[in-house]
Amino acid sequence: MEPPRLTRSEALAKARAARRANQERAQKLREERIARLQAARERRNQPTDLPIDLPTDELPIEPPRKLTRSEALAKAREARSNKRAHSAALKEQRSERLRAYHQRRREERQQLQGFQDNDTPADEQTAYEVIERFQNELTNTIRQNELFSEILDKLSPTVDRISDEGVDDAIAYINTNPTATITFNYAKSLEDLEPADLESLYRLMLTPQAPFYRHTLRQAVYASYAEALRRIRVNLLPGLVAQSRFAHEGKVHMVTPAYIAFMNGQYDNIGPDSHILPYKQDEEITQENMYTIFPPEAIVSFRRVTKRTKSNRRKAGWAPWVNKLGFLNLSRYQIDTTQHDLSKEEAKEHCLIYALRMSKQVSEDVLKALAMEIYGHNLTFIALRQLCDKFGISLRVTDYEREKPRALHFGPRDKEIWLGVLDEHFFINEPLWVSEWVLSNPAEAERTGSQGHLGWHYKKDGEFILSDPNHTRTVGDLLRKMKAMNHLVPIPADDATLLSRNYYAMKHISPTDLSYPEQACTPIRPRSSEASSxxxxxxxxxxxxxxxxxxxxxxxxxxxxxxxxxxxxxxxxxxxxxxxxxxxxxxxxxxxxxxxxxxxxxxxxxxxxxxxxxxxxxxxxxxxxxxxxxxxxxxxxxxxxxxxxxxxxxxxxxxxxxxxxxxxxxxxxxxxxxxxxxxxxxxxxxxxxxxxxxxxxxxxxxxxxxxxxxxxxxxxxxxxxxxxxxxxxxxxxxxxxxxxxxxxxxxxxxxxxxxxxDCCDFLTLPSIAYNYLISKGVFEGCYDISAQPQHFIRKCVLGGRCMLCRNEKQDVEGDIADFDAVSLYPSAMARIYTLPGKPKIVDPSVHTLDWLREHASGFFVEATIPDVPHWLDFLLIPHNSKHGIKEYLNEPGTFFLDDLSLDNICTFHKVPPASITIHRGYYYDEGKNYQIRSVISELFNKRRELKAQKNPLEKIYKLLMNSCYGKSIIKPITERTQVVNETELDNILHWEASAMIAYRQAGDKYIVNTSLNILRAKSFPTFGVHVLAMSKRIMSEVMCLAQDLSIPIYYTDTDSMHLPSGSIPQLEQEFRSKYDRELIGEELGQFHTDFPANPATKLPTTSKRFIGVGKKTYVDKLVDPQGNISYFTRMKGVPNHVIFKTAEEEFGNDPLALYKTLYDGNPVTFDLLRNRVSFQLNRDLTYTTRREFKRRVKF
CATH class of the missing domain: 3.30.420.10 (Ribonuclease H-like superfamily/Ribonuclease H)
Known part of the structure; x- marks a missing residue:
């Protein structure tokens, strides 16, 4: 059907309407064009000093307007003035840092010299003389070592005396001796020191000034080895790696080339602690030697490393160079200048975290979680892919180490963050235009400065400044070109500033911000059901x-x-x-x-x-x-x-x-x-x-x-x-x-x-026990945690108490019983619960202690206890000693505590809850899971059944119950141990040297310890914290009640206590009255006496005398009903048969006399090889039989 025809008037009207619409549309387009032109004119007439990291789409495309002579002169004067002001500010900053540094050094020297004035006590004067003589003996011992002298002669001739023949000899020696280890046993140097002198020094080590003496002694040893190794370092042949190590105060100290440079005065920002390595597997340095004041021996090792041409693992870490072009600010890409203008915090942050922070596309919570998982200097691309998948981070990393840069993709392919990597350094790869003329003429470019909207992509043609089409497009292009033109100076491998960047997640925990990403919590699930054969x-x-x-x-x-x-x-x-x-x-x-x-x-x-x-x-x-x-x-x-x-x-x-x-x-x-x-x-x-x-x-x-x-x-x-x-x-x-x-x-x-x-699915018993609890629904609804919550809650871990009454030595006579808790940790588990849900952050302004006790299922907080009204003989308030050991004291302070520990303190120390201040922490409010109670009872009953049958496997069930909680508070795994061959070791030394902790040779293989790229840290610490807290409640219910009844307790060791045996009936009756439970029995939560029967008569015994001199060091004189005497002895680190043999030979066969000697403060030396052999594992993975093994004990 055809449409109706329009009349003439209708057609004209329609045409006029269309014409008017076209005119209106053209007028609107004309106005928009005029507005854009006006804006462009305003931008041209208003000069700007654009930053070098301006994105491409913000750069104007119009050519620059030519300046008049007067404008150019004015601009030049302004630029010179700004440059002088900037230089003056930088100079003042450097001067201020230098003044602060010299002031610190001056104060340190005054503190150390303050002990050497003319009025210095005799002990202090003697101490310094002893240290000086010891250093001289040490240096002489090193110089007199024949093998070391031979190496010095062949490998380290002075430059002006080196000859072709000497080089050939050195190379031949290295080829035939690719590795060597020299042990300096300079314990004999101590023989020349007078006992009185040593006694003076020992006394000073117990004074408040002890750190200064320890520092002086440690510096003396470092200085000796720095002198001994200096010639090796100065004339180090290519591929020779040398270091020294010695033990002092429980740590293995490494004397590295970087520290030698420090000792020679080349650096001022690195100290001895930078090279302290707590690598306790060093079998050549025995445990006894590690804790002596004078290090009795030291080891120097070196090896030849064959140069590698290609790395088999891509990785990235800190920038390995500094920027010579100070006027070109590259701090946004974590590249320092030769004047070290980067702040300490900026320099230490891992380059991946720094680049992601600069991108502003990753939340702070995720950045903190990443920082807590990355460990070590370098992050491999394999580990990077794992992190991106875990946290949902999308990266496009351009690898500029290839001849033709190639983009690599990590994580999901949406909203990718563009990064670059060059020489193992991550940086944000954003648009950055810098002309080739600027890079080729740095001195003139620095005088000229940045040119308004052109920034640094310009060139000079006489007096004219023109846009240079030959410019870099991205940060990666710029860094690659700067490296080719030697504007990026490599940092030496032993540079102190580089070595000081020892990245570790634990250092990046905020003291105030407890927020965490969602990925920090993962549900606890049973192992895969796929059975292995x-x-x-x-x-x-x-x-x-x-x-x-x-x-x-x-x-x-x-x-x-x-x-x-x-x-x-x-x-x-x-x-x-x-x-x-x-x-x-x-x-x-x-x-x-x-x-x-x-x-x-x-x-x-x-x-x-x-x-x-x-x-x-x-x-x-x-x-x-x-x-x-x-x-x-x-x-x-x-x-x-x-x-x-x-x-x-x-x-x-x-x-x-x-x-x-x-x-x-x-x-x-x-x-x-x-x-x-x-x-x-x-x-x-x-x-x-x-x-x-x-x-x-x-x-x-x-x-x-x-x-x-x-x-x-x-x-x-x-x-x-x-x-x-x-x-x-x-x-x-x-x-x-x-x-x-x-x-x-x-x-x-x-x-x-x-x-x-199946036990074959696991390596250890704690793993079996923990997975058994998971399979039984003990952790139903619970979450493994990592990052900030895990590190915070682990601070609430308080181990068992082992102490004498009021931390004082005890010598008691009478009828004494060893009152022992029945399966203490299983008993604690039978009274607690697990906490489902995710941890929530405590807001101190809202979540007071009263609110938390009423509404939370459990909480873990940092709290201040202002006063301790009731003092206990066996204390519950944990203090950190100067040695990092937990000490229980009757003193107020600020502590990390869980809800059960806080209740213990309020109940037994009688601290009013209203007086306690909560600062920060986490709480759970999604109920309680009581499944642990029935599960632990089932294991306990099975163990009791086997014990009645005298089946030795009952011990396994005892260990199974006691180890249930240990897996929940496991420390982060930071090391990896591998067995490699010679070629693989050389690869690690070349390409993963920053991750190397230690290595030792075993036949033609090497055992290598390296730091992990990513911390394996995920656990459920709330469970372990509650088990330990409830175990203290079980013990305190008895011990504090005894104190209230004036019943003395002489000693406790986690799950037992020494008390008068005649007081037990009274204690049992009062306990029943107060807690409505039976105290004596063989069930969970009950106690019984536990002294061993007489070995000859098999009759029960009672202690008639107890001498306690320290933790895990005591003796009981046991007497059975027939009057037969036996002894129950404990001394940590000394077996019982050694104690009895020593008592027989030196104390008239009287163990009490031995312990009384220790009680009086006199030393006793034990020969640990009496009637027993002892094997020693050496660094080369061979075992030898010890010929001498003595331990000197003094309290």
Whole structure:
């Protein structure tokens, strides 16, 4: 259907309307164009001093207006004036910093010199003389070392005397000696010091001025090594790495090239603490030596490192150069100038955090969480990808280290933050225009300055300033060009300012801001339900213990299916051990592979792997490097991919699951006797191993007749009166393996029956216990926490109390009982709960203590206690001592406390809650989960059942209960331990040197400790904090009631107390009346007396005298009803058999006399090798038998 036709008048009207609309639209466009032109004219007529980081889209595109002569002169005068003012300000800042530095040094010198005036007491004068003489002896000892002198002669000739022949000798020496370690034992230097002089110095170490003397002594040792190593540093050949270390006051000190430079006066901002390394695995420096005033020995080590041409791991950290062009401010990209204009806070922040902060696209909460997870100097791209995925950060990182820059993407692909990386330094990669003329003519460009809207992308043509089309586009382009033109000066590897940037997340916790990102909380869930299949093997080494190192002579391995393998070599020596046992370990790996189905994992258990690994790691044929798991300085597991079998085998320590010696663990299976001392390298050469005279063989065992009878039963004594020592050793070693097999298999079955977990899925018992609680719903609705909440709540951890009454020595006579809590930590768990939900931040203006106690399920706060009305003999208020140790005192102060600990203080110290001030903290308000109570009761009942059957496995359940909470308060993991070969070690030294902590050689392999890129820190510390707090409540309910009843308590050690036995009935009655519970019994939460029975009569005992001289150092004189006497002794670090032997030989067989000597403040020296051997693990992963091991004890 056609539309109706318009009349003539209608058509004209429509045309006129369209014409008017077009005219209006054209007028509007004309007005908009005029407005844009007017704005452009205003911008041209108004000069600006644009920053160099102006985004591209804000740069005007119009050409600059040519200035008149008068305008140009005025502008030049203004620029010169501004430059003079800026230079004067910088000069004043530098002068102020220099004045402050010299003032500090002047004050320090005055403080130190104040003790050396003419009126200085004799002790102080003597102390300085002793230190000076000791330093001189130390220096002479170093110089007299022949090997060190040889190295100095060959490697460090002075420059003017160096010759081609000398260089050739040095290179030849390095090629033949790629590594060397020199130990200086200068303990003999102390022999020349008078005892009176040493006594004066020891007394001064206990005065308030002790830090100055310790500082002087430490500086003396540092100075000696700086002098000794100076020539090596000055004439260091390429690829030679040298350092020294010594122990002092519990830490291992590193004397590095950077510190030597400091000692020579080249730097003023680095001190001794910058090189203190608490690396406690240094076996060459014994624990006793670490705590002496005079370091008795030191070690110098150096190694040749082959130069690498390419890094196999991309990473990034701080800028490795400084900016020579001071007029070009690059501080936005964390690039310092040669005058170090970056603030200390800006310089120390990790470059990734700094770049993200500059982008203003990442919240402060996320930045803090990142800062708490990044550890060490360099962050690998692998770790960066993990962080981006975790926190949802989208990055586009342009890698300018490639010839053609390439963009890499991390995290989700939305709203990407543009970063760049050059020479392992992150920076925000924003538009930045700087002309090539400015970079090529820096001096003239500095005089000319920034040019208004042109900024720095200009060039000069005579007197004219023109826009330069040859300019950089981004920050990455600029830095790359500046580096090529030598405007970025590399920082030396030993520069003190670079070394001082030791990044660690714990330092970045805000004291006031407790906010945290959502990613800091993750729900606690059970482990994956995917079951793994295992084939278990049980192995043991038999070794010689004489000579310079322990050597293996037999290895037995038993599969869980009963298959056995025995390998031996009685011709093993230190020179051939690698060749012999590499082949035998390969044979064992073949045996493991043959008995492991393809779908199974092979797990090889050793009981005390920390010993056996010394004969595995150095010699096993490993195709790749592998990680080692260390817990408390003990190696408990590692997995090796064998290149011969093409299969992975996992080695684990069964002691981490069943922490009892194998001789105790094997009581269920009639463990045999064995003459260990016969099996030595001397006897292997003296006798044919299969024909040893029976008299000679049995003489190496305490009860020769018992051993002879046992050999007869085994038919190992021949008609000619000889013994097959090989067969008996094999029998014994296989017996050990089978005992271990039966024990672990039994433990695995019972654990699976009780918990439903497979012990093979875990390395340690605490991991099993914690995951069992998770599987039973104990942490239902709870969240693992990290970042700020975790670090704050962990400050509320208060360990067990171990102290004498009022921290004073005790000597008491009478009837004394050891009153012991029944399973203290399980009892605490039976009275607490877990806290579901996420932690909420305490607002002190709203959340008062009364509000928190009424509305919160639990809270963790920093609080001030202004007064302590009621003093206790055994205190509850924790103070940090100057040594960082918790001390319980009756004094007010500000503390980190949880709700249970705060209630304990209010209840037992009678502190009014209204007087306590809350400053900050976290609270939970989503209810309580009481599942832990039924779970712990189930474990307790199972343990009691096994104990009634006298089954040794009851100890495992005891450990299982006691270790339930430990995993919740575990410290962040900051180190990684790997076993690598020579090539891989050189790669780490070249490309990951900043992450290197220490390394030690083990055969042709190296054990390397490096810092992690990302902290593995996620836990549920509220649980552990509450367990410890409730355990103190259980003990305080009894101890504080006893104090109220005037019943004396002499000593407590976490879960027990010494008190008069006659007072127990009164205490029991009053406890029942006050708490409506029974005090005495064998149930959770109850107490019982726990002195051991008399070893001869098996009758119960009571203490008639108690002498307590310190923590875990006391003696009880025990008497049974028949009047028989025995002694119960404790001394931390000294075994009981050593105490009794020392008392027998030096104190008339009277342990009381020994402890009375200590009580009176006199020292006693103990020989820890009495009737026992002690093994020492050396840095090269060999074991030796200690020939002397003494400990001097004084209180």
């Amino acid at each position: 295992y084939t278990l093997f049980f192995a043991d080494f038999e070794t010689t213990t004489d000579g310079d190192q322990h050597l293996p002579y037999m290895l037995c391995c038993v599969c869980e299916n009963g298959q056995e393998l025995t390998l031996h070599s009685y011709e093993t020596t230190a020179s051939n051990v690698k060749g012999v046992w590499t082949k035998k370990l390969t044979r064992m790996m073949v045996f493991v592979s043959e008995n492991t189905p393809p779908e199974h994992q092979a797990v090889v258990y050793f009981h005390n792997l920390n010993y056996d690994m010394a004969f595995i790691i150095p010699y096993i044929h490993a195709k790749n490097k592998f990680d080692v798991v260390e817990v408390n300085n003990r190696i408990i597991g590692f997995s090796v991919y064998c290149g011969v079998t093409g299969q992975m085998a996992t080695f684990r320590d069964s002691y981490a699951l069943i922490s009892s010696p194998l001789r105790d663990f094997g009581k269920m299976f009639d463990l045999e006797i064995f003459p260990y001392e016969f099996y030595s390298t001397v006897n292997f050469t003296k006798y044919p191993i299969n024909r040893v005279p029976v008299g000679d063989y049995t003489s190496y065992y305490d009860d020769a007749q018992e051993l002879r009878d046992h050999l007869t039963r085994l038919s190992l004594i021949t008609t000619d009166g000889t013994v097959d020592a090989h067969l008996y050793s094999q029998h014994y070693c296989l017996l050990d393996c089978n005992v271990l097999r039966k024990g672990v298999v039994k433990f695995r079955e019972q654990l699976r029956e009780v918990t439903g977990l």
